Amino acid sequence: MASPRPMPSGDFLNFSDIFSAAVALAEDDPIEHLIVLTFEFDEQQLLNLVQHRALEEQKDLARSGLKLLSTIRPVVFYDARKTKPFGRLPQFLELHPCKTGAFSCHHSKAYCIVTRKAIRLVVGSFNLTYTGLFRNREVLQEWTWQSAESAETHILAEWIAFLRQHYLTEAQASSKSALAAALATLDARINAWGTPPPRPDAHSHLLASGYGERSGLELLVERWNAWFPNQAPTSLFAVSPFFDENPAPHCLAEQISSRFPTLSRLEIVTDAANQANLSRAHFGKHFAADQSLLRLIPETISADERARIERQGGNSTKDLVLDRALHAKVLLLATADGAGIAYLGSANFSRKAWLGDNRELGFIERIDNAPALRKVVLRALSVAPGNHFDELPDLPPESPPKPDTEEIVEDSLFPGFIDFVVLAPSPDSDCFRFTVHGTQLERIAEYDIHWADLRLNFAEDVSQDIPIGQFRNTLLGGRTLEFRHRQKADRSFWFPFQYAGEIIADRQALMHASSWDWLTFYLNPNGADEGDDPESTQWLDGRNAAAQPVAMLDVDREANCVIAMQRYLSLFSSVEGSFERRLAEAAKVDEPAARQRAMRSQIIEPLSGLATLLQREPVQQLADRLFKLGELGLFVESLARQTQVSERTEFAELVAGIKSALDGAKGFDTLASDYHAFVVGQLRSAP
Numbered sequence: 001m002a003s004p005r006p007m008p009s010g011d012f013l014n015f016s017d018i019f020s021a022a023v024a025l026a027e028d029d030p031i032e033h034l035i036v037l038t039f040e041f042d043e044q045q046l047l048n049l050v051q052h053r054a055l056e057e058q059k060d061l062a063r064s065g066l067k068l069l070s071t072i073r074p075v076v077f078y079d080a081r082k083t084k085p086f087g088r089l090p091q092f093l094e095l096h097p098c099k100t101g102a103f104s105c106h107h108s109k110a111y112c113i114v115t116r117k118a119i120r121l122v123v124g125s126f127n128l129t130y131t132g133l134f135r136n137r138e139v140l141q142e143w144t145w146q147s148a149e150s151a152e153t154h155i156l157a158e159w160i161a162f163l164r165q166h167y168l169t170e171a172q173a174s175s176k177s178a179l180a181a182a183l184a185t186l187d188a189r190i191n192a193w194g195t196p197p198p199r200p201d202a203h204s205h206l207l208a209s210g211y212g213e214r215s216g217l218e219l220l221v222e223r224w225n226a227w228f229p230n231q232a233p234t235s236l237f238a239v240s241p242f243f244d245e246n247p248a249p250h251c252l253a254e255q256i257s258s259r260f261p262t263l264s265r266l267e268i269v270t271d272a273a274n275q276a277n278l279s280r281a282h283f284g285k286h287f288a289a290d291q292s293l294l295r296l297i298p299e300t301i302s303a304d305e306r307a308r309i310e311r312q313g314g315n316s317t318k319d320l321v322l323d324r325a326l327h328a329k330v331l332l333l334a335t336a337d338g339a340g341i342a343y344l345g346s347a348n349f350s351r352k353a354w355l356g357d358n359r360e361l362g363f364i365e366r367i368d369n370a371p372a373l374r375k376v377v378l379r380a381l382s383v384a385p386g387n388h389f390d391e392l393p394d395l396p397p398e399s400p401p402k403p404d405t406e407e408i409v410e411d412s413l414f415p416g417f418i419d420f421v422v423l424a425p426s427p428d429s430d431c432f433r434f435t436v437h438g439t440q441l442e443r444i445a446e447y448d449i450h451w452a453d454l455r456l457n458f459a460e461d462v463s464q465d466i467p468i469g470q471f472r473n474t475l476l477g478g479r480t481l482e483f484r485h486r487q488k489a490d491r492s493f494w495f496p497f498q499y500a501g502e503i504i505a506d507r508q509a510l511m512h513a514s515s516w517d518w519l520t521f522y523l524n525p526n527g528a529d530e531g532d533d534p535e536s537t538q539w540l541d542g543r544n545a546a547a548q549p550v551a552m553l554d555v556d557r558e559a560n561c562v563i564a565m566q567r568y569l570s571l572f573s574s575v576e577g578s579f580e581r582r583l584a585e586a587a588k589v590d591e592p593a594a595r596q597r598a599m600r601s602q603i604i605e606p607l608s609g610l611a612t613l614l615q616r617e618p619v620q621q622l623a624d625r626l627f628k629l630g631e632l633g634l635f636v637e638s639l640a641r642q643t644q645v646s647e648r649t650e651f652a653e654l655v656a657g658i659k660s661a662l663d664g665a666k667g668f669d670t671l672a673s674d675y676h677a678f679v680v681g682q683l684r685s686a687p
Helices: 015-024 043-050 063-072 130-135 153-166 173-193 216-227 252-259 272-277 303-312 370-380 441-446 468-473 501-505 515-523 552-559 561-587 592-616 622-641 649-664 670-682
Strands: 031-037 075-079 094-098 110-115 119-124 140-145 204-209 235-239 265-271 292-297 330-334 340-345 360-367 418-425 431-438 447-451 454-456 480-485 492-496
Touching: 015 110, 015 119, 015 130, 015 140, 031 043, 031 063, 031 173, 043 130, 063 592, 075 173, 094 173, 094 492, 110 173, 119 153, 119 340, 119 360, 140 153, 153 173, 153 204, 173 501, 173 592, 204 216, 216 252, 216 340, 216 360, 235 252, 235 370, 265 272, 272 292, 330 370, 340 370, 418 492, 418 501, 431 441, 431 468, 441 447, 515 561, 515 592, 561 592, 561 622, 592 622, 592 649, 622 649, 622 670, 649 670
Parallel strands: 031 075, 075 094, 235 265, 265 292
Antiparallel strands: 031 110, 110 119, 119 140, 204 360, 235 330, 330 340, 340 360, 418 431, 447 454, 447 480, 480 492
């Protein structure tokens, strides 16, 4: 038998606290992957999440932070029709807008934080918005797995299978590669732990709806029959902020009662402001009036709830006017003796949520004391005493006074013919270009399309060539493309684009304007936190025409090549110490796959980016490139010798690439030829 979960205390659990705890440990247990499922998100909260900052902060992103971000590549899945301009979101944040059918949406909410030592998963009702994180009354369930002995590892196996089946198959280009990398890490982790397969007697599961042929309600019925084959439920308790807009005929209450005819009592909890949207029709015809209960949460926060909020916040909210709208979704299905199923997640008490229109995700658990859990929920949500069912009209108003903020309104101008857009290198050119994928692509002519302030001109679904420098000028403010309708110029729609694999592989080099820029960053990777950050992104305002500031370092090196080379080598020597410390830290990681990932992200990929920059940037003399590549090759070779033989494959591949570049930079100068011969003779790792 699975161990029973402790009864919730009624105190508040906040995702911001869970995330802050992971960030506090990041120096010893760095974050490797972030996966987010949400309906929508606020730009600031997502920016905070990917920068590992307190989620309530109101700060911009510094350019140094952009470069740190490129190593993690967080991936965010959200509803396509909730795409906004995203004026400050950086490149290599993998945004994947999920397309759903008409009048339905991607409504799931889940947050997975993968660190070197642990995996954290949070499933609940809250979006990645300020309101969802800090204002609403929400519910969530969280797990932390660190070994095979961690509780409920079968949930982790279900989560991995869910992502692989429903998101990896749908994701395109860069978001797919980011998710695939995260899944590879998760697979390696559970394999190293020797995690046993899910137990058939597990008393908890993830429950999804709208992802396949079977609805959430069908899966709920199946789970009830498995857990309680000889018992029937008698009561249904539901917490929801939104309901069927048109409850007649066959509201959700009737749909559930048709599967469980023994139900005799229905209790619904919602905000007092939602009462005007409800009617007796939402309770269906199955439940008698004396067994139908409507419980309301008053608009005024109770003294008990305020005390709990202040206790959690250390009295930081003592003098604030608090506004807490209900957004939690809970379902309790129970027998007369209190045994049953508890659900929490994203699904409202509506047909769309439970019959398979919306994509929903939640968590269900077998419980033994439904009345006690009901009391905990009522207290946590500050539900007032009394039954308001008798106050309801027979039918709801034609136009709901309080509209569902997560209801999708169809827009005939929305360019739904577009499936996705990819940015890829242009053939035989140091440029990029966009390619649009979809059906009826001739309709592109109906829109003016811009990337930041650059107008894109498409011919046969492919844009003009875009020089690499313009990519760097749109590191911020250029994460989406704007589709502006030509007949109605005030109507715009946005699409985040995906990256081709070649750009992903080259991202370390693309994040830096030059090898000098690379050195400056790796000498002070935390410079984004400095008040006088020389790489501030204030000038990166999303305009392709923005001129890059001229660094004094570049001015100095143009004055005298010898002095410039000496300064470069001095800086590179300092960087060597930093990377040797990185290697020492990575070598301390016990689990082989995690150790290899640490070496790749912390050492191999940054040094590979420098090698690419050295080959790409213009030089006054070919020997300049030769000497810089040579010093890099010798350093990588020395790092390789400090690792176990079994872990040198990627070092050897990098050394081989540097050796090839050295051959191209050798030239005919005698001194250069001698230096080339010396370096190549030292590069023993190269095949």
